[in-house]
Amino acid sequence: xxxxxxxxxxxxxxxxxxxxYKFRDDHRRVIYVGKAxxxxxxxxxxxQPLTSLHPRTATMVTTAASVEWTVVSTExxxxxxxxxxxxxxxxxxxxxxxxDKSYPYxxxxxxxxxxxxxxxxxxxxxxxRYFGPYAHAWAIRETVDLMLRxxxxxxxxxxxxxxxxxxxxxxxxGYIGKCSAPCVGRVTPEEHRELAEEFSDFMxxxxxxxxxxLEKQMMLAAEDMEYERAARLxxxxxxxxxAMEKSAVVLADATDADLIALAEDELEAxxxxxxVRGGRVRGQRGxxxxxxxxxxxxxxxxxxxxxxxxxESGDTVPKEVLVPALPExxxxxxxxxxxxxxxxxxxxxxxxxxxxxxxxTVARNAQQSLVLHKTKRASDLTTRSRALEEIAExxxxxxxxxxxxxxxxxxxxxxxxxxxxxxxxxGLPRKSEYRRFQIKGFEGQDDVRSMHEVIGRRFRxxxxxxxxxxxxxxxxxxxxxxxxGRPKRFAxxxxxxxxxxxxxxxxAARRALDELGISDIAVCGLAKRLEEVWLxxxxxxxxxxxxxxxxxxxxxxxxxxxxxxxxxxxSKRAKRIRTSPLDAVPGLGDTRKQALIKxxxxxxxxxxxxxxxxCEVPGMGRKTAEAVVVALAQAAPAAPAVNTATGEIMExxxxxxx
Numbered sequence: 001x002x003x004x005x006x007x008x009x010x011x012x013x014x015x016x017x018x019x020x021y022k023f024r025d026d027h028r029r030v031i032y033v034g035k036a037x038x039x040x041x042x043x044x045x046x047x048q049p050l051t052s053l054h055p056r057t058a059t060m061v062t063t064a065a066s067v068e069w070t071v072v073s074t075e076x077x078x079x080x081x082x083x084x085x086x087x088x089x090x091x092x093x094x095x096x097x098x099x100d101k102s103y104p105y106x107x108x109x110x111x112x113x114x115x116x117x118x119x120x121x122x123x124x125x126x127x128x129r130y131f132g133p134y135a136h137a138w139a140i141r142e143t144v145d146l147m148l149r150x151x152x153x154x155x156x157x158x159x160x161x162x163x164x165x166x167x168x169x170x171x172x173x174g175y176i177g178k179c180s181a182p183c184v185g186r187v188t189p190e191e192h193r194e195l196a197e198e199f200s201d202f203m204x205x206x207x208x209x210x211x212x213x214l215e216k217q218m219m220l221a222a223e224d225m226e227y228e229r230a231a232r233l234x235x236x237x238x239x240x241x242x243a244m245e246k247s248a249v250v251l252a253d254a255t256d257a258d259l260i261a262l263a264e265d266e267l268e269a270x271x272x273x274x275x276v277r278g279g280r281v282r283g284q285r286g287x288x289x290x291x292x293x294x295x296x297x298x299x300x301x302x303x304x305x306x307x308x309x310x311x312e313s314g315d316t317v318p319k320e321v322l323v324p325a326l327p328e329x330x331x332x333x334x335x336x337x338x339x340x341x342x343x344x345x346x347x348x349x350x351x352x353x354x355x356x357x358x359x360x361t362v363a364r365n366a367q368q369s370l371v372l373h374k375t376k377r378a379s380d381l382t383t384r385s386r387a388l389e390e391i392a393e394x395x396x397x398x399x400x401x402x403x404x405x406x407x408x409x410x411x412x413x414x415x416x417x418x419x420x421x422x423x424x425x426x427g428l429p430r431k432s433e434y435r436r437f438q439i440k441g442f443e444g445q446d447d448v449r450s451m452h453e454v455i456g457r458r459f460r461x462x463x464x465x466x467x468x469x470x471x472x473x474x475x476x477x478x479x480x481x482x483x484x485g486r487p488k489r490f491a492x493x494x495x496x497x498x499x500x501x502x503x504x505x506x507x508a509a510r511r512a513l514d515e516l517g518i519s520d521i522a523v524c525g526l527a528k529r530l531e532e533v534w535l536x537x538x539x540x541x542x543x544x545x546x547x548x549x550x551x552x553x554x555x556x557x558x559x560x561x562x563x564x565x566x567x568x569x570x571s572k573r574a575k576r577i578r579t580s581p582l583d584a585v586p587g588l589g590d591t592r593k594q595a596l597i598k599x600x601x602x603x604x605x606x607x608x609x610x611x612x613x614x615c616e617v618p619g620m621g622r623k624t625a626e627a628v629v630v631a632l633a634q635a636a637p638a639a640p641a642v643n644t645a646t647g648e649i650m651e652x653x654x655x656x657x658x
Contacts, residue, residue, distance in 0.1 A: 004061045008047045016040040019071040020081045022089070023064035030089035032060050032293065035078040037329065039069050054294035055530045059546075060093045075332035076339065083306045092546070093293050095269075095303045105283075106131040106140045108153070108200050113189055114161070114182045115196035117144060117153045124311065131203045131282060146239045148178040150214070151199035154192065155179065204277060204315070211237060255279055257320035257355075258308070261362035262300055263370040267291060267555060270370035271304045274362050275318075286366065288373045290546065302327035305347075309340055317341035322350050322359060383549055384427030390550030391496070394542050395535065397522055401496035402426055406557045407458075407509070408500040409439075409450045410565035416572045417445070419454040420565035423494070424557050433492075436568045448504045455497070455512035462493055463516060493521060500558050502527040502534050502541075510536040526558045584631045585624070592619050596628070607632045 019039040023032040036042030046067075050058045072078050086094050107120040111127025119140050124130055144155070154161065156171055156179070164170055164183040174181035182192040202210055214237050221230035259274045269291055275283035287304075295303070301323045309317050317340050326349060327333045337345040350356040388400035404424045411417040423433035441453045497513075499505045506525035513521060524542075525534040531551065532541035544551035581603065582593050599617045600606040606614075606628075614625035 004047050004050075004064070007064070007066045009043070009067065014040040014043050014069070015071055017071050018073070018075050018078045019069050020078050020085060021067060021069040022085065022091075023060065023093075024066045024068070025063055026065040030085070030091050031064055032091050032093040033082055033085045033089065035075075035082040037075060037078075039071070043067065043069070055528070056093070056291070057294045059530055060293065063093075075329050076335045079306070079329070079332050079336045083310045086306075087310065095289055095291065095293055095295055095300065104140060106144065106203065108196055108203075110193075110196065110200075114154050114192055117148075117155050117196075117199065129200050130316065131200075145178075147199065147202065148173070149239045150210070150236045151195050151202065152178055152180040153196050153199050154182060156183075203282075255320060255355075256318045257322055258318050259322045259355075259359055259362045260301060260304055260308075261324055261359060261366045262297060262304075263363065263366040264291070264297070264300065265370070266559075267552070268370065268373070269300050270366045270373060271300070272362050272366040272369060273304075273308065274358070274365075276358075277318075284365075286369045288370065296325075298325045298327050301325055302329075302333060305333060305337070309337060313340050314342060317345060319344075320346045320348070322348065322355060324349065324359070324363065384553070387427055387549035387553040390544070390548055391554065394533065394544055394550060395496070395522060395524055397495070399495070401494070401522070403492065403494040404496045404498060404557055405458075405494040406498040406500070406561040407451065407454055408558070408561040408565040409447045409454070410562075410569040411445060412569065416569055417443075417450055418565060418569045418572060419450060420561050420568060421454070421458060422557065422561045422564055424553075424560075427553055429560060434564060436564070438572075447501065448508045451499055451501070451505045452508040452512045455499075455509045456515065459493075459513060459516050459518055459521075463518075493518075495522065497521055497523045498554060498557055498561075499523070499525045500528075500562055501525050502532070506534045506536050524554075526554050528558075531555065581632050581634075582628065584634075585627045588624060588628070592617075592624075595619060603632070 016038050018035075018037055020033065020035045021039060021043060022030050025031050034042070046053075046057065046061050050062070053061070070081065072081060104119050104121050105124075107118055108129045108131075109116045109118070109127070110129055111125070120128075120130070148155070152173075155173065156164070160171060161183050164174075164181075168184060170179065170181035170184050170186070173179035174184070174186070180187045180192055180195060182189065187195070198210065214233055218230050218233035218237065221227075221233060255276055256278065257276045259276065261272050263270045263272075267290065268288060270286065270288045272286045273284065274281050275285075291300075305321065305323075305327070317337055319341075321337060326347065330347060334345060334347045337347060350359050385400075388402070391397070392400045402425060406422050406424075408420050409417065410420070417439040419437040419439065421435040421437070423430040425433075435458070437454050437457065439450050439453060442449060497509060499509050502525055506523055509523045509525075513519070513523065523536055526532070527534060527541070530541075530543075532543060533551075533554065534541050544554075582588055582596070595617055596606055596614070597603070600609060611622065611625045611629055614620055614628055615622055620628075
């Protein structure tokens, strides 16, 4: 782990101008690429004290061993150079969106003498017009099948085309009218290219012109009593309309736009893009990425735009790009997009109307994509097995920890201190085994002492249950299985105990286990600041790779325990706020509390009642009535309610709650 001060540039050495910078590790590999309006100001931010840096930024600067930069003339040049370097070096600490699959496109090979319509995946080729991407290849083929009736463009491979030309006979599509058969000279190369241009224009959204032209031809054919031709044109119009219906109108003003939406959490982000052409959704794609650098929503949007349009030009870059948040250098990004398109591009956040509604739909798709990604990643057996093996190797365990228990402490400024225990078995949560604890040994805020108490209580229960079931009995006496029954909730030991925290919490957990004579259960801690794994007695943490499935599982276990503890702490706080003086009466349950309030109408009137009057309530004995009177006398009366509109003090004569 390098000290950033060892490679910090000297004062005045960094120019105060736009540029792009690279951090390299001690093997000269580029690990991070960034851009800045002012290199001097931006790079100075990386050499602050580590405690003031974002954890991911701190990890990056301690991994790096040197930094270098390149000065450029404008922010647009910086944006372009940053994209080029990220593509060239693939830095480990840069956010990189990667498709989880190769999306199919509808392609028209305008670079050939006889253009061909086909479905293509992978890298785009020069001179080929692309439409999409589409979620499924079969959806493209259905659309093409409908459109070939009106635009009979060649779809055959080069080999089939040559064989048909040498034989002098077209393929089946040529006989049924779904290919103009340029292979046998039914149309000239110019006529076939015109068909391909019309096909491309229709797919690009310019549909109204062709529909109106065909309708006019149909009417003229009917007037000339060419009814067969009119019927054929009618069927052509219907085929085109069916093809159009496969992508419903979402924006009424025939907009050409791409809508980009994000869903993110602390660890990952999902992006969804809807491609709208002519007011219709013509394609959709999505990516998921690890947030390996300290980046906000605006930064994620900028990365998505770079990777989405970095290889595009001309009409493939739309007139509008709608995003959930504008990048920091929105002007430079807009200028870069306009340069790639060759005309002005609008980059903005939709505020109202249909575009805002559609953006919300895209955002819901992004959220579902992130949830699905996490579910798949967590439930995949191979991935879980690899994660457990990585944890075992990193912590030097004898075998994979098939049962992991994680503990977390939660409180609000030292009040309502609670703890949680969550259980993961074979990499999956076992919710029926989750447990909650109240800290009873002391009052106040002390996470280390709380952790020691909770670990001790949990494993004392384990030893007690183990003794009951006869698995461990210091006296050598085994109970009758019929009497002991099945093992209780704390009877199963974990192979690994994870605590939310660093060295102090880990030491407290290990000490609690040692005091109970338990030495065969491993302990580790996961610190949030740098996602470091701490082991008992070690001065340095274990740092797992950011892409490690083992680290992802530990983070998920830790975050689950944290959320479970927070929910319990909040519920206790809410319950404490809703407390009633009757809560202090021993043996008085909710049913009899409600009966008292219902009988007297309010706590105020109950406080004025005598013991004999309280005894008249069904189920109330004299001893309990006396306890109620004592409890109400000791409790201070609540402050009177005030009508905020009039300032009037309201009497507590109505119904109350216990």
